[in-house]
Structure formats: C-alpha cells, structure tokens
Amino acid sequence: MGSPTTDLDQTAPVREPSPSPLLRPARTAARYAVRHALPARYLARAARQGDPVARLMRDPDLRQQPYALYEQLRAAGPLTPSALGLVSTSHAVVQDVLRSDRFGVGFDLARVPGRIGRVLRFGDELDASGVAERPSMLVVDPPDHTRYRRLVSRAFTPRATAAFEPMIQRTADALLDDLAGAQGPVDLVDGFAAQLPVLVIAELLGVPTDRRADFLRWGAAAAATLDAGLPLRRYLAAERGLRAMHGFLRQHFDRLRRDPGDDLVSRLVGLPGEEALTERELHATVMLLLGAGFETTVNLIGNAVVALDAHRDQWDALRAEPSGWANAVEEALRWDSPVQLTGRTARAGVEVAGRRLPPGTRVTVLLGAANRDPGVFPDPARFDVTRANAREHLAFSAGVHYCVGAGLARLEAEVALRVLSERFPRLRVAGRPVRRDLRTLRGFEVLPVSLG
Numbered sequence: 001m002g003s004p005t006t007d008l009d010q011t012a013p014v015r016e017p018s019p020s021p022l023l024r025p026a027r028t029a030a031r032y033a034v035r036h037a038l039p040a041r042y043l044a045r046a047a048r049q050g051d052p053v054a055r056l057m058r059d060p061d062l063r064q065q066p067y068a069l070y071e072q073l074r075a076a077g078p079l080t081p082s083a084l085g086l087v088s089t090s091h092a093v094v095q096d097v098l099r100s101d102r103f104g105v106g107f108d109l110a111r112v113p114g115r116i117g118r119v120l121r122f123g124d125e126l127d128a129s130g131v132a133e134r135p136s137m138l139v140v141d142p143p144d145h146t147r148y149r150r151l152v153s154r155a156f157t158p159r160a161t162a163a164f165e166p167m168i169q170r171t172a173d174a175l176l177d178d179l180a181g182a183q184g185p186v187d188l189v190d191g192f193a194a195q196l197p198v199l200v201i202a203e204l205l206g207v208p209t210d211r212r213a214d215f216l217r218w219g220a221a222a223a224a225t226l227d228a229g230l231p232l233r234r235y236l237a238a239e240r241g242l243r244a245m246h247g248f249l250r251q252h253f254d255r256l257r258r259d260p261g262d263d264l265v266s267r268l269v270g271l272p273g274e275e276a277l278t279e280r281e282l283h284a285t286v287m288l289l290l291g292a293g294f295e296t297t298v299n300l301i302g303n304a305v306v307a308l309d310a311h312r313d314q315w316d317a318l319r320a321e322p323s324g325w326a327n328a329v330e331e332a333l334r335w336d337s338p339v340q341l342t343g344r345t346a347r348a349g350v351e352v353a354g355r356r357l358p359p360g361t362r363v364t365v366l367l368g369a370a371n372r373d374p375g376v377f378p379d380p381a382r383f384d385v386t387r388a389n390a391r392e393h394l395a396f397s398a399g400v401h402y403c404v405g406a407g408l409a410r411l412e413a414e415v416a417l418r419v420l421s422e423r424f425p426r427l428r429v430a431g432r433p434v435r436r437d438l439r440t441l442r443g444f445e446v447l448p449v450s451l452g
C-alpha cells in the first residue's frame with residue numbers, strides 16, 4: 001500500500017510531544033477549572049434565579065422527567081434566552097439551525113482570548129481529550145469536517161451497514177443465550193443493551209472483543225465529559241477513563257500499523273501521503289467512533305424496552321407483526337431521545353425565527369423537545385409505534401453533522417428488540433430502572449427485567 005515514502009510515514013508517525021508528567025496535576029486543575037468549576041458556578045447561580053435550562057442542567061430529579069419543562073420553554077416561544085444562550089424547542093427552528101451553513105460547531109482553543117484562553121491552552125492534552133474536543137469531527141466545521149467525515153463514511157454506507165446484520169443477529173442471540181439461564185431478574189443494560197453495541201463497534205474498528213469490559217468501564221466514566229459543570233470527583237473519574245482509552249488506542253494503532261486488517265482503523269492508520277492523519281486526528285476520530293458507537297445505542301435499546309413495557313399492547317402487536325419494529329425504533333428515538341441536546345454558534349449574522357442574531361450567538365437546540373413538537377407530531381406525548389411520521393424526528397441531528405452511525409444504530413436496535421421479543425415474549429420490567437446521571441445523553445444505567 002503506497003509509495004516507499006508513505007511506508008516511512010506509516011512506521012514513523014509524528015508523535016505528539018508528551019507533556020511533562022510533573023505538570024499533569026496542574027493541567028488537570030486548569031481543565032477542570034475552566035470546563036467544569038466555572039460553568040458549574042455560573043449554572044448554579046442561574047438556576048437559583050429560576051432559569052429553567054440551568055435548573056435542568058443542575059437538577060437530576062428534573063432530568064428524570066424533563067418533558068414538562070420542555071413544554072414550559074415551548075410556551076415561551078421558538079427561540080428563548082437562557083443560561084445556555086438562546087434555546088429552541090421548535091422542530092422547524094432546530095432543523096434550520098442544524099442545516100444552516102451560517103452556524104458552526106467550531107470552538108477553536110487557539111482563538112479563545114484572554115486568561116481563559118491561556119488556561120484552556122495550558123490544560124489542553126491529547127490523552128485527556130474527550131469525544132467533543134477538537135479535532136473530533138463532531139466539533140469541527142467544514143472544510144476540515146468534510147475531510148474527516150469522508151474518511152469514515154465509507155464504512156457506514158447502507159450496503160456496509162447491511163453486511164453487519166448477520167453478525168448483529170448472532171451476537172444478540174449469543175448474549176441472550178447467556179441471560180437465559182439466569183434465576184430471577186437480570187439487568188438488561190449490563191447483560192444485553194450495553195454489550196451488543198460495544199461488540200459491533202469493536203468488530204468495525206478491529207478492536208479485540210475481549211477488551212469490551214474495559215471499554216464499557218472507561219466509556220461509562222468518559223461519557224460524562226459531554227456535559228459541562230461536572231463535580232470534581234466525576235471529572236477525575238472521567239479523565240481516568242479517557243486516559244485509559246487513549247493509552248489503549250495508541251497501542252492499537254501501533255499494532256495495526258505493523259499488522260493491518262481490513263477494518264476501518266487499519267485504513268485510517270495507513271492513509272498515504274497528504275491524506276495521512278496526524279496522531280491527534282487519529283485519536284480524535286477513532287475515539288469518537290468508539291464512544292459514539294456504544295454510548296448512545298445502549299440508551300436507545302433501554303429507552304425502547306421501558307417504553308414498550310409501559311405500552312404492553314404495542315409490544316404484543318409488534319410480536320404479532322415484526323415488520324413494525326423498524327418504525328417502533330423511530331418512535332422510541334422520537335419519544336425518548338438518547339441524545340437530548342446539542343448546540344451551534346452563529347458564524348455570521350443570521351435571521352432565525354424572525355430574530356436577527358449577531359455572529360457568535362450560541363443556540364442550544366433541545367432535540368428531545370423538538371421531537372415532541374405538536375406542530376409536527378400530533379399528540380406528541382403519546383407513544384405510538386405506528387406513528388406515520390415518526391421518522392421525521394431529529395434524534396440523529398441534521399445537516400452536515402447528521403449522525404454517521406444512524407443506519408447502524410437503527411439496525412442494531414431493530415435486531416435487538418426483535419430478537420428480545422421473540423426469545424422472551426413475557427419480558428417485563430421488574431424493579432425500578434435507574435437513569436444515567438447525564439445531561440446530554442439520556443438512558444438507563446440499570447434496567448432490571450424478569451425474562452418470564
């Protein structure tokens with residue numbers, strides 16, 4: 001593969017300068033101060049003053065059931081001021097903002113002015129960077145975004161995704177075989193919903209599946225870094241998870257450089273010449289795929305099982321007519337969205353919902369609320385797996401950052417739910433499910449079920 005110069009590039013990747021270990025605690029403190037301690041203080045003050053979005057960010061009880069608060073925000077208008085900038089619950093506005101090239105996700109460390117910028121740059125460290133830090137494609141605007149996205153999207157075409165179906169089916173069957181012998185209630189998240197996505201993404205990325213328990217542990221801690229304003233102990237746990245993942249990835253890349261397979265990561269580490277990714281780009285890209293690959297689909301499967309348990313007639317109807325599962329997955333994505341919010345910043349002056357927004361305006365889009373917009377989804381709080389336009393939800397975002405793995409996630413969830421209903425038709429939630437304490441992601445950490 002490639003010219004001799006290319007081979008040289010592959011065997012001698014440019015290493016990031018490793019920051020002095022002596023400075024590590026100071027860097028951690030800098031990151032924590034700017035990304036979490038300051039936002040936490042700001043949000044706490046705004047919550048005390050009654051800001052509904054700040055209350056949502058601060059109050060775990062409110063996050064258990066955010067939908068009444070979303071309706072309160074909706075009543076205030078399609079674009080309302082909040083502690084997180086302007087916020088929208090409107091399907092039309094959210095879609096416009098996500099699709100508009102006048103908005104970007106970009107937040108470039110190099111350009112943040114003043115003392116905060118200096119602290120951020122000092123705290124910047126590859127091994128502690130999360131899935132939503134540059135140069136992760138999630139937070140990069142075109143043209144760089146286009147380049148990263150093109151490199152991975154080939155692995156997610158409808159054809160490539162469909163080729164995974166037999167593997168997903170086999171994996172789901174094997175996981176349920178293991179559960180079948182259990183006496184009494186089992187935790188469906190730990191035993192099934194979390195395992196299936198991690199096994200699938202491990203296959204796609206050429207990662208040994210025997211490391212999956214490690215990924216799940218690291219990922220569960222690291223997922224919190226999508227949220228700002230974490231308490232110190234949670235941040236430190238998240239950082240440990242991130243460091244462990246980056247350490248693993250470094251060894252994985254070295255292994256694939258020596259002995260490439262035909263997986264996506266082997267292709268990424270072996271890109272020739274001008275296409276080659278820097279070490280930081282490689283880490284950011286693969287870390288995002290790994291994290292996004294298993295920290296979201298687990299939530300979709302868990303949320304769907306709980307919704308169907310509460311709407312038993314629909315579970316029974318789907319068992320009788322399994323062709324309905326694809327739409328049931330769309331309705332679960334709409335009704336209780338695994339990713340509740342994201343945000344954009346105006347790159348230029350732009351008009352939204354009749355308002356002129358100056359460059360730099362931040363807009364938080366509440367995907368979970370847009371998916372319950374009564375103007376698009378009649379009787380939106382009703383869970384209905386036969387809803388004709390369920391697929392118009394924005395649970396996978398829209399525009400250039402539309403989820404790369406949407407097709408794979410849909411397939412995994414559809415197979416998972418179908419197999420589960422065939423194998424355990426009398427499955428019931430048995431005990432109180434426990435939600436994950438996260439703001440951006442919404443799903444269950446523990447889901448006790450009896451298999452019947």
Ligand code: HEM
Nearest residue numbers: 137138292293296297300339342396397401403404405409
């Ligand atoms: C139910 C499961 C999933 C949900 C709800 C979900 C949701 C999302 C959302 C909302 C975004 C865009 C965020 C934004 O616009 O700011 C996104 C982006 C992304 N997702 Fe997913 N995702 C899921 C599964 C997956 C899977 C299985 C993979 C990969 C294997 C994946 C890979 C990605 C990547 C790489 C991006 C970044 C795309 C870009 O910036 O161009 N996701 N996802």
